[in-house]
Amino acid sequence: MRRDRLGNGLTVLLAPVPEAARVAVSVHYRVGFRNEPEQAAGFAHLFEHLMFEGSAEVGPREHGARVHATGGAGDARTHQDYTRYFQVLPSQSLELALFLEADRMRAPRFTEAGIQRQLAGVAEEIRLSVRERPYGGFPWPRLPQALYRDFANAHDGFGDTTRLAGITPEQCREFFGLHYPPGNAVLTVCGDFDPGLAWDLINRHFGDIPARPVPPVARLTEQLRQASTIVLPDRRISLPGLAIGYPLPDPATELPAYLAHQVLAPALRWPAELSLASDSSCGFFDYLDAADPDTLVLTAVHRPQTQPEALLSYVDRRLSTVAGHGLPRAEFERHRDRLRLEHHRRHADLLTRCCALGRLEILFGRAELLDDWPGLLDALPPDSVPAAAERLRASPRGVLHAVPDNGR
Incomplete structure (x- = not known):
């Protein structure tokens, strides 16, 4: 390049x-x-x-x-x-x-x-x-x-x-x-x-487009809310959903910690007995898609009889376990390898690759990160994931609960 x-x-x-x-x-x-x-x-x-x-x-x-x-x-x-x-x-x-x-x-x-x-x-x-x-x-x-x-x-x-x-x-x-x-x-x-x-x-x-002053980059770091929950009534749904948001490390200054959160995120998804569908992501739209602050997101669609407190308690217990004992080596490698495979699969598409290079350059001045990322992920030590879990345990989180609204 x-x-x-x-x-x-x-x-x-x-x-x-x-x-x-x-x-x-x-x-x-x-x-x-x-x-x-x-x-x-x-x-x-x-x-x-x-x-x-x-x-x-x-x-x-x-x-x-x-x-x-x-x-x-x-x-x-x-x-x-x-x-x-x-x-x-x-x-x-x-x-x-x-x-x-x-x-x-x-x-x-x-x-x-x-x-x-x-x-x-x-x-x-x-x-x-x-x-x-x-x-x-x-x-x-x-x-x-x-x-x-x-x-x-x-x-x-x-x-x-x-x-x-x-x-x-x-x-x-x-x-x-x-x-x-x-x-x-x-x-x-x-x-x-x-x-x-x-x-x-x-x-x-x-080349002949005139130069103009460039605005300074806004610094958006803030004091986060503490354990805030929003209930979202939705007349179009029949099953409730729960979403949790945690603050992510700044990839511009803490990239290894950010990568550890990427490996941790899929380990926090809910099991089938608690959710009908569960997902996780670093960033709302994509990983490495925003400057600081950005958000680790967990989502679940669950049965009406499953209380949101049960879902939140599961995540708390899971974070406590990973913070204290880490992930089993096989699970760590499975999450890491799936992340790497998906990265290669997505960016084999020409337009996706083009836009990712531009995004990483405009946000971090580092387009090369697109091709460096798999190697950085491979070099991530397993003990970085417990540190990420402990960091989330100590962080504020936002909760969104989507509930069916039958108009009554």
Whole structure:
């Protein structure tokens, strides 16, 4: 992989995969919904949508249409600490993708009509993915409110579209000017391409975008809540669910401890006699997907007769056992090996790899971590897992209990 930087501050990652026969292009900006002010909750996500409303040389919604016309596909996502725009398309269409991304990095267009159109789209997205979907707020976006106090860490990233209805094109231009300078972005090209030609194309399309000041990275560490529980009535579900959130170590400064929590997390899942389905994750969306603070999440769907206290007590006992005695060697190796296998399986996909490289660079300045991670996991000593369990025992936790709401 080659890393370089243009004169305007744009970081460029070139990661050839000659056998791919396609090319993936992503742009990550270091702004997510934890960067938006409380009075404009949901603005970062709305802005992601607005970046498809055209730019100097591209018409409204034309970006996606031109990518699709090549047989490619693309989209965008807003995360806690970054926003990503991405596409995968035939290798011969690399210059098209670079032109489209450069044009909106240089001069996006914001209009009243575009804002209203995208507000309607965001409202529909919230309706389908949260309000009208069974378990739509479970564990995201409700669990953070049980663990974190500060608005940046606790709010859901969607906001209220009725409150955003007054957003003006001028406010959009201000947000773009502050958070979307080239120096606050990472451009990643991954797949079948010639690195020398790609570098020339990148210089041609991105090199003349003016540099602008880069905002400081927000520090979001806070004093966490103590044993807070939220009950979430849901008329769309017939079985209750329980989610627990614990704070994770900061991977930027405590990566070995973070890895130990990754191995510990699957060891905390509930057995079949307590849950019908159980899962665990480090991070709400992916591991190494957010700056500090981030969350270890345990979830279960359980029988109505199983009390949430029984589920919580099981986790407490399990943490106590692991803290005192560790994991049996075979169980430690099983969890570690499954993590490694899933990492390799997922990142064999070209677009997933491209976006992961950009994410790790924009968050930690370390795209190489994608390929270093399996080796770091293999080097993890078994006695690091008891230390992780003891750390969780001493940590506050947030609890979300989703319960069927029959309207009575």
